[in-house]
Amino acid sequence: MHSRDVRPPPIAAPPDPLPALLQQAIDQAFNAVMITDAGETDHRIVYANPALCRMTGYALHELLGRDPRMLQGPQTSAQVIAELRSCLADGRFFKGSTFNYRKDGSPYLLEWNISAVRDASGRITHFVSVQHDLSALATAQDAAAVFARALDAAEDGVLICNPQGIIEFANRGYEKITGFSPVEILGHKPSIAQSGQHSPDFYATMWKRLQQGLPFRSVFINRRKDGTEVHCEESITPLHNLQGELTHYVSILRDITARVMADQAFREQLQYDSLTGALTRSSGSLHLESAVAQARARGAALSLALLDIDHFKQVNDSFGHPTGDKVLAKVASTIASCLRSDDKIIRWGGEEFLLVMPGCDASSAVATLERCRRSVQQACDGLLPLSVTLSAGVGQVAPEQVLSDAIERIDQALYRAKQAGRNQIQTAEP
Template sequence: MSTSTLQLLQAAFLQSWNAIVITDAKGLQVEFANPAFCAMTGYTMEELQGRTLRMLQGPDTDRAVIEHLHQCLNEARYFEGTATNYRKDGSSYLVHWNISPVRGDDGALTHFISVQQDVSAYIQSERKNRLLARALDAASDPVMLTDAAGRIIFVNTAFSHVTGYGADEAVGATPAVLRSGLHDEAFYSALYRSLAEGRDFRATFVNRRRDGSLFHAEQSISPVCDERGQVTHYVSVSKDISERVSKEQALLDAATRDPLTGLHNRRGGEKILAEAQADARKHGRPLSLLVCDIDHFKRVNDRFGHPVGDRVLRDVACMLRLAVRSRDAVIRWGGEEFVIVLDSCTEARAAELAERIRGRVDAHRDAEVGALTLSMGLATLLGGETVQQLVGRADAALYDAKRGGRNRWSVARPGSGD
């Protein structure tokens, strides 16, 4: 080997970033150690020379690793492992090292060379990452992590429990698997705009589980950025609030629903009517109102009793619901009086509906009461008219129908409710 080659090898040994140490093959005593090894252990070359590396072991050194090391050395085989070593000052560090046998020209074993790295920071980082992963998985609320393209790369156990999607099903998919179809494009536009601007997005989502059932989630989605500020991932943390929403809805229903018929009660109906009037004004759409009253209902209660009267109210409520469109609101206004709010409905179409309802009720026969009839007043919103004026005109038309012989409907005249 030329002098220049030997000089190059010596320079590489001394300048290597990795710690390198050479021992003899018999006593395993240190013969050479480079500056990186000395810096890692805290020992000088003079302190190391002639001693074995057993001096670096301590109470936390893994005995199984050392036993495997001795076996490899005894058999002159390659060794690789990780264990805890101790510096001169007593502090510990995690070292990953390998040892290779060195043989002379005659093939006889003469030395061992070991290349080592202090991996304490790496191992601690790995442990921290595993701890964070375990912590996220142990969290009671659903957690989902996606890449920058929106592909799911992690979900915790709570996510699987709430949504029904296991990690193997969710990873690689997109959050779109949870879409219920109940949010409009404006909702998602706000979401995408917020994330594109690097801001969190918080909202209550109505999501769909794997089995098709819906649940409400209070959810926050946040962009995760790298050191340069570039978005690399998105993290979603949510809370299943379905039970709370159900309780709130139950309270709302109790306050705005009639317990006997299941219809909106007057309190809820007044709110619906006010909103419908405002919407009609804003969009220039027609709004019609039917006020309905069961004829001679007092006689039903007096003759057959209130349980029968309650059944009649439920039956009429059911007929009214079935007669109108899904977007129309049927309200129990009080006693035997009902109000039907007909959004985007002209007077002519409302009159057709009134006749259809009258005929349906007239054709109905109760097992005890027999024939029932309904009288109705119809009013269509006029320009500048208030809700109270609209209801007043419909109510006046109802009494016109009553005076006209009942079992009929009447159209309100302008100013008739004043």
């Protein structure tokens, strides 16, 4: 028997795994994918991955065989769609963005690109579209834009600095407060507006708190672009990212210059007598105590004097209190014009003034009082039918003397000047 040559059957080649892998990749892709045919007039959907179904709200069977125009609506840009059709007709790549609509009618911002698919002969058979829903990003960008506009429109000044203290953002409120525009200040440090009114310790304390991650709040005296000072109530807060790393410093400042000036004016009203311009007795007493302490610390002389307008009751009784007030004001301003810059005049009583003359010995103090006495008599000449004169007592505060005792001795000297005929100066006994 003739034997046959028995050969094993050929082993079939394994199927190409690429199509299955591509199908899995597209089905599981994060971006939405749609494939349409290349019909003459319409383009029918032949494939949509799960991501596209989730994005549009349509089930797969509701999309297959339909024209993608089903997803367009009132906010879909006609210009973008016209460009899309032009690209498809020419077989060119398309990329664009506009609004489409979900099954429930809600719009979403879509970014997509479309590529032509050609067969072996180069004929276009399909179009593949990769799409991405930008609604969340657009919402975040809109919110950020609104936030930026809100910061820019705020009346308070806002500065944002990087960790090196370089300004990266300044709003219009900051320009309104300081006069520095964002263009002028970006890339600089906030020290561009420093006035020099704060000590190095002030800034050391500020940086110590900020480096500890704590906010710093204080009143800053800054300098405007025109050189004038501006008082700002300011808070500086360090910002950290999710990893706890410092990313920025945010400073919010409010112009309180008007309030500070009003407070200072009010304090001055309390500090100075409104009629004469002299220190009030309460504020003058504080100044007097300070002058005594400084004189003792330096071992310097300190002279005090009490001056009284002679026969002032007669002025009020004969010519009325308004005229008496004019005399008081004139006397006070005349005395002040005779004093040195360091000397102070205090309205000690109704028509009585206390002079504080630091660094002034007995003879110089008497000379000053003589000048005051003569000047007052000349300045008030013609103000009244009678002559306006002063009596005064003057003395020095001894190093170990109680202040009240020194004033008592000087008051006794004033009394002697009155008893001796007025319009004269008496020196207090040691």
